[in-house]
Amino acid sequence: MSVPEPSPAGVYAYPRYYAIGYQWNTKAECDFLEACMLQFARRKAAGVLDIGCGAGRHLLELAGRGYTASGFDLRPEMVQFVKDAAKQAGLAVTVFQDDLRTATLSGRFDLAFCLMDTFRFLLTNDEIIRHLREVAEHLNPGGLYVTDFWIPTKWDQIANEIYQWEQTEGDTTVRVFYVQHPDSVNPVSQTFEDELVFKVEEGETSKEIHGTRTRTRLIMPQEFQALVMACGAFDLAGAFSDFDLIKTLEPSCISWRMVSVLKKRAP
Numbered sequence: 001m002s003v004p005e006p007s008p009a010g011v012y013a014y015p016r017y018y019a020i021g022y023q024w025n026t027k028a029e030c031d032f033l034e035a036c037m038l039q040f041a042r043r044k045a046a047g048v049l050d051i052g053c054g055a056g057r058h059l060l061e062l063a064g065r066g067y068t069a070s071g072f073d074l075r076p077e078m079v080q081f082v083k084d085a086a087k088q089a090g091l092a093v094t095v096f097q098d099d100l101r102t103a104t105l106s107g108r109f110d111l112a113f114c115l116m117d118t119f120r121f122l123l124t125n126d127e128i129i130r131h132l133r134e135v136a137e138h139l140n141p142g143g144l145y146v147t148d149f150w151i152p153t154k155w156d157q158i159a160n161e162i163y164q165w166e167q168t169e170g171d172t173t174v175r176v177f178y179v180q181h182p183d184s185v186n187p188v189s190q191t192f193e194d195e196l197v198f199k200v201e202e203g204e205t206s207k208e209i210h211g212t213r214t215r216t217r218l219i220m221p222q223e224f225q226a227l228v229m230a231c232g233a234f235d236l237a238g239a240f241s242d243f244d245l246i247k248t249l250e251p252s253c254i255s256w257r258m259v260s261v262l263k264k265r266a267p
């Protein structure tokens with residue numbers, strides 16, 4: 001039985017399914033964050049900030065590894081889910097609702113990160129530069145900001161890609177579809193709409209949850225480098241095609257993602 005379940009919040013109203021669907025690479029991604037601190041900041045982080053934390057997979061993992069973990073997300077359902085999960089696991093995690101496009105942060109951190117394509121919700125150059133300056137303002141000297149967002153592997157695939165993968169926990173299997181809508185392309189603002197769809201099998205039942213189409217920004221590697229330079233607060237310390245310091249971003253190992261490590265400039 002397949003039950004279509006439209007919702008204005010889309011898949012983000014189902015943080016448990018999100019947590020299952022996205023759990024696969026979390027430990028490796030946290031290992032990468034730790035390795036970046038040692039390689040580029042030459043120290044271990046104490047306080048970390050997760051921007052667009054989703055169901056909190058990185059926050060919970062890092063809190064478990066002893067970090068002082070804080071994060072925020074636009075969706076109240078996600079924030080509540082992380083609070084509940086942290087309480088259940090006996091972990092101290094600070095999580096709150098905010099919008100990365102306008103957030104005025106408080107506190108100081110050694111490491112901030114914005115993973116799994118969340119950075120592309122910043123739609124304009126002004127939003128990106130303002131955001132980068134705001135994050136830098138709240139990093140300790142030499143602190144890092146790690147971003148991870150989609151880039152096209154071929155130019156004729158811009159706004160025309162679909163990815164899918166599946167994860168199982170107990171009797172629940174979540175198949176995640178990431179879908180870009182080519183009909184929505186605005187070539188001037190370099191934006192298009194994309195969407196997440198979850199197909200969930202839970203015991204005997206199955207359902208399909210359609211996300212709302214959300215406008216996101218195409219950010220090309222050279223453009224990102226120029227925006228980082230324009231913000232004046234960071235240097236691009238490295239760019240990778242996966243959560244692996246060996247896989248530097250170059251044509252021989254290009255992937256759908258660009259993982260960038262920004263280092264706060266000395267004043």
Ligand SMILES: C[S@@+](CC[C@H](N)C(=O)[O-])C[C@H]1O[C@@H](n2cnc3c(N)ncnc32)[C@H](O)[C@@H]1O
Pocket residue numbers: 012022051052053054055056057072073074075078098099100101114115116117118121
């Ligand atoms: C693809 S998920 C990634 C979540 C998490 N970073 C991860 O790696 O699992 C994108 C998240 O960004 C959040 N989000 C979307 N727009 C946002 C905004 N303007 N400010 C903060 N969070 C936002 C969504 O609610 C969602 O939880």
